[in-house]
Amino acid sequence: MKVNGVVHPTPADPRRLLSDHLRHDLGLTGTHVGCEHGVCGCCTVLLDGAPVRSCLLLAVQAEGHEVTTIEGLASDAAPLHPVQQAFHECHGLQCGFCTPGFVMSVVGLLEQHPNPTPEQIDEGIAGNLCRCTGYASIRRAVHRAAELSKVPSPVRGAFSESEHPRASAQGESEGEGLKPV
Amino acid sequence: MTTRWFGARVQRVEDDRLLRGYGRFTDDIDEGALESCLVRSPYAHARIRSIDVTAARAMPGVIAVYTAAELPFGQTDLPILIPHPNLTHGRTQRCLASEVVRYVGEAVAFVVAESRGLAEDAAEMVEVDYERLPVVITPESAARAEHLVHDDVPGNVAAEMIQEAGAVQAALAASPRRKRLHFRFERGAACPMEARAVWARWSTSERRLTVYDSTQSPTSIRGGLAVLFGLPESSVEVIAPDVGGGFGPKIMLFYPDELLVPFAAMQLGRPVKWTEDRQEHFTAVNQERGQVHEVEVGFDDEGKLLALDVDFVHDAGAYTPYGIILPIITAGQVPGPYRVPNYRVRFRDVYTNATPTSPYRGAGRPHACFVMERTLDAIAAELGLDRAEVRRRNLIQPDQFPYEVGVAWQDGNAVVYDSGNYPVLLEKALANLGPRPVGDHVGMGLGMYVEGTGVGPYEGAHVQVLVSGKVVAATGIPSQGQAHATVWAQIVADELGVDVADVEVTGGDTRRFPWGVGTFASRGAVTAGNAMAVAAGMVAEKARQIAADHLEVDPADLELVGGKVQVKGSPDRGIALAAVAVLANPVRYAFGGGTEAATQFTARPRPGPPLHEGEQPGLEATGYYSPPASTWAAGCHACYVRVDPQTFRLEILRYVVVHDCGRVINPLVVEGQIEGGVAQGIGGAFYERLHYDSEGQLRNASFMEFLMPYATEIPAIEIDHIETPSPLNPLGVKGAGEAGVIPVGAVLASAIEEAMGVPITEMPLSPLKLFEYFTSPPSGEGGSR
Numbered sequence: 001m002k003v004n005g006v007v008h009p010t011p012a013d014p015r016r017l018l019s020d021h022l023r024h025d026l027g028l029t030g031t032h033v034g035c036e037h038g039v040c041g042c043c044t045v046l047l048d049g050a051p052v053r054s055c056l057l058l059a060v061q062a063e064g065h066e067v068t069t070i071e072g073l074a075s076d077a078a079p080l081h082p083v084q085q086a087f088h089e090c091h092g093l094q095c096g097f098c099t100p101g102f103v104m105s106v107v108g109l110l111e112q113h114p115n116p117t118p119e120q121i122d123e124g125i126a127g128n129l130c131r132c133t134g135y136a137s138i139r140r141a142v143h144r145a146a147e148l149s150k151v152p153s154p155v156r157g158a159f160s161e162s163e164h165p166r167a168s169a170q171g172e173s174e175g176e177g178l179k180p181v
Numbered sequence: 182m183t184t185r186w187f188g189a190r191v192q193r194v195e196d197d198r199l200l201r202g203y204g205r206f207t208d209d210i211d212e213g214a215l216e217s218c219l220v221r222s223p224y225a226h227a228r229i230r231s232i233d234v235t236a237a238r239a240m241p242g243v244i245a246v247y248t249a250a251e252l253p254f255g256q257t258d259l260p261i262l263i264p265h266p267n268l269t270h271g272r273t274q275r276c277l278a279s280e281v282v283r284y285v286g287e288a289v290a291f292v293v294a295e296s297r298g299l300a301e302d303a304a305e306m307v308e309v310d311y312e313r314l315p316v317v318i319t320p321e322s323a324a325r326a327e328h329l330v331h332d333d334v335p336g337n338v339a340a341e342m343i344q345e346a347g348a349v350q351a352a353l354a355a356s357p358r359r360k361r362l363h364f365r366f367e368r369g370a371a372c373p374m375e376a377r378a379v380w381a382r383w384s385t386s387e388r389r390l391t392v393y394d395s396t397q398s399p400t401s402i403r404g405g406l407a408v409l410f411g412l413p414e415s416s417v418e419v420i421a422p423d424v425g426g427g428f429g430p431k432i433m434l435f436y437p438d439e440l441l442v443p444f445a446a447m448q449l450g451r452p453v454k455w456t457e458d459r460q461e462h463f464t465a466v467n468q469e470r471g472q473v474h475e476v477e478v479g480f481d482d483e484g485k486l487l488a489l490d491v492d493f494v495h496d497a498g499a500y501t502p503y504g505i506i507l508p509i510i511t512a513g514q515v516p517g518p519y520r521v522p523n524y525r526v527r528f529r530d531v532y533t534n535a536t537p538t539s540p541y542r543g544a545g546r547p548h549a550c551f552v553m554e555r556t557l558d559a560i561a562a563e564l565g566l567d568r569a570e571v572r573r574r575n576l577i578q579p580d581q582f583p584y585e586v587g588v589a590w591q592d593g594n595a596v597v598y599d600s601g602n603y604p605v606l607l608e609k610a611l612a613n614l615g616p617r618p619v620g621d622h623v624g625m626g627l628g629m630y631v632e633g634t635g636v637g638p639y640e641g642a643h644v645q646v647l648v649s650g651k652v653v654a655a656t657g658i659p660s661q662g663q664a665h666a667t668v669w670a671q672i673v674a675d676e677l678g679v680d681v682a683d684v685e686v687t688g689g690d691t692r693r694f695p696w697g698v699g700t701f702a703s704r705g706a707v708t709a710g711n712a713m714a715v716a717a718g719m720v721a722e723k724a725r726q727i728a729a730d731h732l733e734v735d736p737a738d739l740e741l742v743g744g745k746v747q748v749k750g751s752p753d754r755g756i757a758l759a760a761v762a763v764l765a766n767p768v769r770y771a772f773g774g775g776t777e778a779a780t781q782f783t784a785r786p787r788p789g790p791p792l793h794e795g796e797q798p799g800l801e802a803t804g805y806y807s808p809p810a811s812t813w814a815a816g817c818h819a820c821y822v823r824v825d826p827q828t829f830r831l832e833i834l835r836y837v838v839v840h841d842c843g844r845v846i847n848p849l850v851v852e853g854q855i856e857g858g859v860a861q862g863i864g865g866a867f868y869e870r871l872h873y874d875s876e877g878q879l880r881n882a883s884f885m886e887f888l889m890p891y892a893t894e895i896p897a898i899e900i901d902h903i904e905t906p907s908p909l910n911p912l913g914v915k916g917a918g919e920a921g922v923i924p925v926g927a928v929l930a931s932a933i934e935e936a937m938g939v940p941i942t943e944m945p946l947s948p949l950k951l952f953e954y955f956t957s958p959p960s961g962e963g964g965s966r
Contacts, residue, residue: 023209028202035883071203096195096204096423097374127891131889132662132853135860139892
């Protein structure tokens, strides 16, 4: 499987969850595990561009697929991805535990709805639980992320098009969300 | 001190790494650690006949299996954290149960293996022979002593306490009107998104124990581990790294794993970790909220309170590790912002066969607020008065502070409100709420509260200016999302005249700051915030002294601004703070960073030894703040709701909060605390219910069935502030952490009662509960729990 643009061997242990594989085998601990039964959304990653719960997938099921985790949104030296930037500006996180899952869900949401209505926002984040913020600031962050995503700005320069894992691997419409709309 | 940062909407400095996925939570730490799993009791009350771990020990990958018999502290009762003279029958569990289990989830054995999966496999092979005993599950049945949770605790009563201010019986007898009311609050759960986790490493060569713990109190954990293992505290370091939400239960100590993981790491010579899964979190982690109140109130025809008599039972759960703090808080907070001339409160803290209770955000206050606000609504209904008007007539007035309630507070002092302006809170909330939406089944809810915050005993801080000019600051208390790294930096930056971005804060790491208490009870801003100001103020004073010597001016003529110490009003006559940091440490050997300026052959500004008597090297200081008493925040919430008469779905049409936590350090952060608190309150009032059956089994121990609200259930919250600074601390701040949650149950009950026309006397509600209310009025104990 390809994770954040890098090919990794699939783990031998057939009962290894994708979430545990990412965290404990690959050291990508930004993907968090909050319930292990697919309700809280903390473990959300993109599988071939679409948000999925990595605690409900076995790692072997991701073989041949492309996984993007929170670490893959913006390289270390680059500015934050527009969704990350918007969460920062709007105080859309407190403890930060649910945050990577929310960010990945919102990346998926904005790909589907670049100009989301309030109802689409609520529905788009209704698969993620947050116990700190009361969601108000997260809603504001989604609005702000939609604004930031419309403007070609330095914040979207995390990866050049050719090196962005999703753009390079797919060359299809899934990569669109990270380009100027 | 300038006020450039204090009060500003400073964006958080801790966000970047959390947003990039570089947060560091306890389970993120691995370093080749063995993994572990606890074997927990499946029964709410049972005698252990035998435990057989033979098969488990033989399982592949298993390194060790521990029962109480293998623990040197196996027969030691865990500590009562806050002893109290009225806690006559305090009981705590042992690390691992070997004789009797008293709640589902109580730990019995501990398995360490090469992986969590192997540990879980082996845990299933541990054979425990249980003889089941009768179960006591509701506080009412506990109070009736139908069965005993502890053989040696008569009547299941751990503690009883009676307090009286005034003469309640006489005042009731003389009251023109009297009313009896019954209120019931069920258990609730904090459910932080990160469950608990512990990681430990023992260095044999250094004889040093390092523990990462998702705790709200690493300093207390360190003290306890040092005592338990006979180590000097300096050989034990406890770090609360990023903690994924706390809300109270992460300050219980000790959970068994907090002893077992370090113990196993020392025994086995390898790092050991334990990470709780969500299902075990539901029963292994402390809960709160269960109380049953009998109230008698006396009032006059104008709706003025004359006497209040409250008798309540608090559900302790199976043990009382946290003492009786919760019922003490409830007892102290029932009167709220109102003048109650005669108040008596009695509580009994009773044992049940359920998970122990300890503070969860609000910590006894939501119940107190519910009792008072529901009582005022009942008075308004009886007299046909507007609910706001009844409150208006009873509010403590701004000229009545400090106001003494006449009962005890959780810090051992009396309840004395330090400052406030309650009438303004009420009027602003009503104004902000606006006109009632049109339509049927719409109700207006209103609730006011006070919140005792900032309890002691103390917190401390260390602040140091590095030779680079950057500043590091540390305190003992950890953050679970409250933006400590930002707000402490704001306070320090103002004292030192530097940019917030130049202040790096560490919290909850005993290596950086070993003293302190913890993050709980809305106390961080008051205690650690003022400690930061004290320590940074000491550093500023030291910087002025050193710079004054260097510039040959009077220290009183100097100010710290823009990263410099300069003559007031003369920016060209100054010295960089970085250079002052160099001069603060006279050196023989320059080590770069400009330190050659402090070597022995450079010109010295004054005669005598490089360090004068009483001076210490380094531009640093350690300061403490110990509050003389609690500061009392307050607020008013109001809302409009609509209840669907067919499905009993709740729609919150508008929700407004007016809040007073004294001087606000960072409005962005305070608003986040309030929004999150209100959401947690809504969850606890209408969605989340711990469904215990009569056998003491929690039937909904998953997020599939314990319904925490998503964004779709939480409305926008409109927030307004007033500021009545606390006279008790230099910064004038009060706590804000629990304000959002306290009145929500009372406010929603008030609104739903009006919308549906049925009296609401219990929490939590749900569509099903409303249906039951509507079809058959409440009968008291209600439901299976």
